[in-house]
Amino acid sequence: MYDALTARYTFACPHGEPSHVALSAFRRLERLPGAAHPAVYGVRFDCACGDEHPGLVSHDELDWAPLGGHAGSFVDLMTSRTGDAADELLHTAALHLKAGEWPWSFFCYPEGRPRPVFPSAFVAVAPGERWLGLAVRCPACSALSVNLVSRGHVDVPFANDARIGVVDHVFAEDALRSLEEFQAELHSSRFDERRLDLA
Ligand SMILES: [Zn+2]
Numbered sequence: 691m692y693d694a695l696t697a698r699y700t701f702a703c704p705h706g707e708p709s710h711v712a713l714s715a716f717r718r719l720e721r722l723p724g725a726a727h728p729a730v731y732g733v734r735f736d737c738a739c740g741d742e743h744p745g746l747v748s749h750d751e752l753d754w755a756p757l758g759g760h761a762g763s764f765v766d767l768m769t770s771r772t773g774d775a776a777d778e779l780l781h782t783a784a785l786h787l788k789a790g791e792w793p794w795s796f797f798c799y800p801e802g803r804p805r806p807v808f809p810s811a812f813v814a815v816a817p818g819e820r821w822l823g824l825a826v827r828c829p830a831c832s833a834l835s836v837n838l839v840s841r842g843h844v845d846v847p848f849a850n851d852a853r854i855g856v857v858d859h860v861f862a863e864d865a866l867r868s869l870e871e872f873q874a875e876l877h878s879s880r881f882d883e884r885r886l887d888l889a
């Protein structure tokens with residue numbers, strides 16, 4: 691249900707055709723209690739029909755599929771041979787990792803440092819014209835930080851923004867209960883510009 695070549699997840703839309711959405715169209719992500727192997731995440735996403743719908747994504751689909759692990763085969767137009775897109779994409783991902791680049795990163799406000807992260811640590815996304823508000827639960831200290839990032843930073847693995855905005859306080863758990871509350875928080879918050887170099 692994730693297509694690595696278009697970087698889109700496919701979900702059912704109750705109003706018609708299946709919806710193909712990028713990670714940045716997710717509005718909320720929450721690990722569901724119960725199922726642990728694999729863990730399952732309940733998400734809410736903005737659909738092309740104009741509504742927000744619920745969907746389910748496995749941990750694997752969320753964190754590994756964007757790196758190309760499930761890409762399947764493709765036809766190489768130069769040789770007319772069928773190739774394995776997963777091999778190619780994973781090879782590219784391995785080269786990035788060897789160079790010390792991480793597929794996703796964010797700036798942890800309480801720790802005052804950038805950290806590598808996977809999409810399963812994303813908690814909420816607030817859409818904006820130029821920037822998205824991205825709430826991330828830090829895998830190291832568990833605090834909730836909010837960064838202002840580009841769409842590509844969220845949707846494209848290894849396309850980390852060099853500079854991002856960081857809200858200068860720790861978010862309370864209930865500040866992100868609804869998209870409206872999250873956006874109101876963003877509008878009343880101050881941002882510091884930070885560099886995201888992990889090296
Ligand atoms: Zn829809």
Ligand SMILES: [Zn+2]
Nearest residue numbers: 798801828831
């Ligand atoms: Zn942290």
